[in-house]
Amino acid sequence: MSQPQTVDLPLAPPRRSDAPVLAADIVERLTYRIGKDPRVAERHDWLSATILAIRDRVIDHWMDSTRSTYEQEHKRVYYLSLEFLIGRLMRDAVSNLGLLEETRDALASLGVDLDVIAELEADAALGNGGLGRLAACFMEAMASVDIPAYGYGIRYVNGLFRQELHDGWQAELPETWLADGNPWEFPRRESSYEVGFGGTVDTVGSETDGTGRCVWRPGERVIATAFDTPIVGWRGKRVNTLRLWSARPIDPILLDAFNAGDHIGALAESNRAETLTRVLYPADANPAGQELRLRQEFFFSSASLQDILRRHLQQYDSLTNLADKVAIQLNDTHPAVAVAELVRLLTDVHRLDFAASWHIARDCFGYTNHTLLPEALESWPIPLFERLLPRHMQIVYAVNAIVLREARAAHFDEASIRSISLIDESGERRVRMGNLAFVGSHSINGVSQLHTDLMKETVFANLHRLYPDRINAKTNGITPRRWLMQCNPDLFALVRETIGDAFMDDAAKLVDLDRFADDPAFVERFSAIKRENKVKLSNLVARRLGIRLDPDALFDVQIKRIHEYKRQMMNIVEAVALYDQIRSQPDRDWVPRVKLFAGKAAPSYLAAKGIIKLINDVARVINNDPAVRGLLKIVFVPNYNVSLAEVMVPGADLSEQISTAGMEASGTGNMKFALNGALTIGTLDGANVEIRDQVGRENIVIFGMTAEEVGTRRAEGYDPASVIENSRELSQALMAIESGVFSPDDRTRHADLIRSVRERDWFMLAADFDAYAAAQRRVDGIFADKPAWHAKTVRNTAHSGWFSADRTIREYASEIWRAG
Ligand code: F55
Structure with a gap:
């Protein structure tokens, strides 16, 4: 891996003189590509024309990158992910190319404001949350640290649903990011592959245990067509490809059927194909x-592997060296069927013997696990798997036989063997995708140290015993380009002015800021920028919700998917307790606080939807109570997405990372907030542990049970009722909610939610509540002491460099992929 260079690159100084050339290019694209006269062009036309002009400046770098990988025979990394939560791309590309000022000037000369048109770009929301966003950060980081990499995924026509609030309830609306076209993508009709489903299998070889060569005759086939998006690395040094597959039918219309009058049947196959890549599962x-x-999982895995093998064969003409030149990373188990598909392609299509295919596959694959929640572990009923993928079913059985033989040879007992098996036989027989991904990979990684340790102790305990060298930790990271440079340009400029440019190529150098944490002149500017970002966030809230916020209040932010384990409910119950105290002790010196929430609930997750409604019910009452005198405000900002995060993260004082310890694999929002100078209030969960280690325990507010304590408590038989009884604050808050104080129109609305806390409280809200409330009062105390607060916020920024995705990617490259 070559070190980033800091000289002779376009970023410093900005080449303002090229703005007229760029302006001319934009007008040219507008005229000849979009077909609009500049005099009548609308803002959206200017956006498309600008993207096309920028895109053209990417292409030479893109081709150079591809060419040099080929010529130097570098290993290629393939990142298989069913989700890429990209957000907008224009600012990313422009900024990484060092063209920000030039583009701004070019557009200004045409009477167009860059910031105005940038807002019009649709978010590519091809993901749900952390897992998809990680894939997007990794794509940018792989290009930035010069790893030849391809992302493979699905080009969903409809990404993650748009969230509206209807009377405080979540409503889901279709998201249509492609409605105005997508100037970033290049359709590649020539890169198309057939993907089959169902049908029959004929054995060619003599073996009947699935290891002989077979011919699979699918009953159904669709075409996967590639759409490529260039991903520009920092300083434009490398441009990688995100290749998303779209499904289309082999015959767009069955003309015979149509002519015979069967108009629906004539299009059935076409509809079936197009349904495949229509929508992201939410x-x-x-x-x-x-x-x-x-x-969907098989479709994109198969197309990607066919593409990988074609590219490799075209260059090397042999598959025996595949693992030397190809590393394939599975982003969770969603592409795990790729393990069986690669074995099938190597044995059945390319005629390698089964054992060789199996070893090659294992040497190519790495698997990243993102969750230990038992309900999140993927498995498929055998009848379904067998019907859709009959040959893969045989391969799974054949692989299972190998693994179980190894376990028996190692004297594993029957219970251990049952847990290792690729087939779950405890009820309806199912294929366990986590076990398939594990045995088919040479590396299995967790996304924080704690999560990795728990993987070894829980879900993969027996597989870890059988293959003790495979599990490793790769703590997540975020791209500092999007999550500091672009989303917080004023802070970025201040940092640059203060410590110079080196941190731009090595985020660890942010540590040079540490010595300014007690420098009053610096701190004043640092905190003025935070305040300005809070004003921007307040303006967004005023525009969207008509709620006015005081930018001098403490902005306390929890933004992430709505989940019981993430405990948004603990946060809102604490707000109720605080409300109660403000009313009963109006004369205490309360620190004015705004609690901001945002996040989507899975449409079928009723408890999560109930929590959204509860937050909105509590907000309405508190925000309209004159007795509160603005000391507490609650805001739920609808339709959380990447672009909203880019405003909320820089505008936060306090970052809520309060999951039940042991449940949040890593978190990445936690890193974004710390980098932007927010303090964390959090449990010792996921990467919060590493954040504490980096920023120092005096610069983070930790509370609550550890993962170990959670386990012990559960094992001892946890009784929430007695905990609640012993906490006056919690009892009163729960009683208020349950008695309908916040839902006068339907007093029992939240009864079920509260009952689940009283009776089960699986996520131990009650057990951590008092510690959480006390931690919040500690936060108030620090916030009131401005020099102390500011010093801590500066130190958070200074010590967050380790969470750069560049660091994470370098670890993957050297320890898993052996690439770059
Ligand atoms: C998406 C689809 C399914 Cl079927 C299951 C899970 C998901 C998903 O989005 N998971 C997810 O986002 N997991 C998160 O991954 C992040 C990146 O590693 C972690 O930081 C976070 O802790 C974890 O919850």
């Missing part, structure tokens, strides 16, 4: 379990 924990989902 669940981020409970796998959908529907046939269409398994079809």
Whole structure:
């Protein structure tokens, strides 16, 4: 891997003189590509024309990158992910190319405001949350640290649903990011592959245990067509490809059927194909379990592997060296069927013997696990798997036989063997995708140290015992380009002015800021920028919701998917307790606070939807109570997405990372907030542990049970009722909610939600509540002491460089992929 260079690159100084050339290019694209006269062009036309002009400046770098990988025979990394939560791309590309000022000037000369048109770009929301956003950060980081990489995924026509609030309830509306076209993508009709489903299998070889060569005759076939998006690395040094597959039918219309009058039947195949890549499943924990989902998984895995093998064969003319030149990373188990598909392609199509195919596959694949929640572990009913993928079913059985033989040889007992098996036989027989991904990979990684340790102790304990060298930790990271440079340009400029440019190529150098944490002149500017970002966030809230916020209040922000384990409910119950105290002790010196929430609930996750409604009910009452005198405000900002996060993160004082310890694999929002100078209030969960280690325990507010304590408490038999009884604050808050104080129109609306806390409280809200409330009062105390607060916020920024995705990617490259 070559070190980033800091000289002779376009970023410093900006080449303002090229603005007229760029302006001319934009007008040219507007005229000849979009077909609009500049005099009548609308803002959206200017956006498309600008993207096309920028895109053209990417292409030479893109071709150079591809060419040099080929010529130097570098290993290629393939990142297979069913989700890429990209957000907008224009500012990313422009900024990484060092063309921000030039583009701004070019557009200004045409009477167009860059910031205005940038807002019009649709978010590519091809993901649910952290897992999809991680894939997007990794794509940018792989290009930035000069790793030859391809992202493979699905070009969903409809990404994650748009969320509206109707009377405080979540409503889901279709998201249509492609409605105005997508100037970033290049359709590649020539890169198309057939993907089959169903049908029959004929054995050619003599073996009948699935290891002989077979011919699979699918009953159904669709075409996967590639759409490529260039991903520009920092300083434009490398441009990688995000290749998303779209499904189309082999015959767009069955003319015979149509002519015979069967107009619907004539299009049935076409509709079926197009349904495959129509919509992203909106669940981020409970796998959908529907046939269409398994079809999506196989569709994109198969197309990607065919593409990988074609590229490799074209260059090397042999598959025996595949693992030397190809690393394939599975982003969770969603592409795990790729393990069986690669074995099939190598044995059945390319005629390698089964054992060789199996070893090659294992040497190519790495698997990243993102969750330990049992309900999130994917498995497929055998009858469904067998019907859709009959040959893959045989391969799964054949692989299972190998693994179980190894376990027996190692003297594993029957219970351990049952847990290792690729087939779950505890009820309805199912294929366990996590076990398939594990045995088919040479590396299995967790996304924080704690999560990795728990993987070894829980879900993969026996597989870890059988293959002790495979599990490793790769703590997540975020791209500092999007999550500091672009979303917080004023802070970025201040940092640059203060410590110089080196941090731009090595985020660890942010640590040079540490010595300014007690420098009053610096701190004043740092905090003025935070205040300005809070004003911007307040303006957004005023525009969207008509709620006015005081930018001098403490902005306390929890933004993430709505989940019981993430405990948004603990946060809102604490707000109720605080409200109660403000009313009963109006004369205390309360620190004015705004609690901001945003996040989507899976449409079928009723408890999560109930929590959204509860937050909005509590907000209405508190925000309209004159007794509160603006000391507490609650805001739920609808339709959380990447672009909203880019405003909310820089505008936060306090970052809520309060999951039940042991449940949040890593978190990445936690890193974005710390980088932008927010303090974290959090449990010792996921990467919060590493954040504490980096920023120092005096610069983070930790509370609550550890993962170990959660486990012990559960094992001892946890009784929430007695905990609640012993906490006056919690009892009163729960009683207020349950008695209908916040839902006068339907007093029992939240009864079920509260009952689940009283009776089960699986996520131990009650057990952590008092510690959480006390931690919040500690936060108030620090916030009131401005020099102390500001010093801590500066130190958070200074010590967050380790969470750069560049660091994470370098670890993957050297320890898993052996690439770059
Ligand atoms: C999406 C689909 C299914 Cl079927 C299951 C899970 C998901 C998903 O989105 N998971 C997810 O986002 N997991 C998160 O991954 C992040 C990146 O590693 C972690 O930081 C976070 O802790 C974890 O919850």
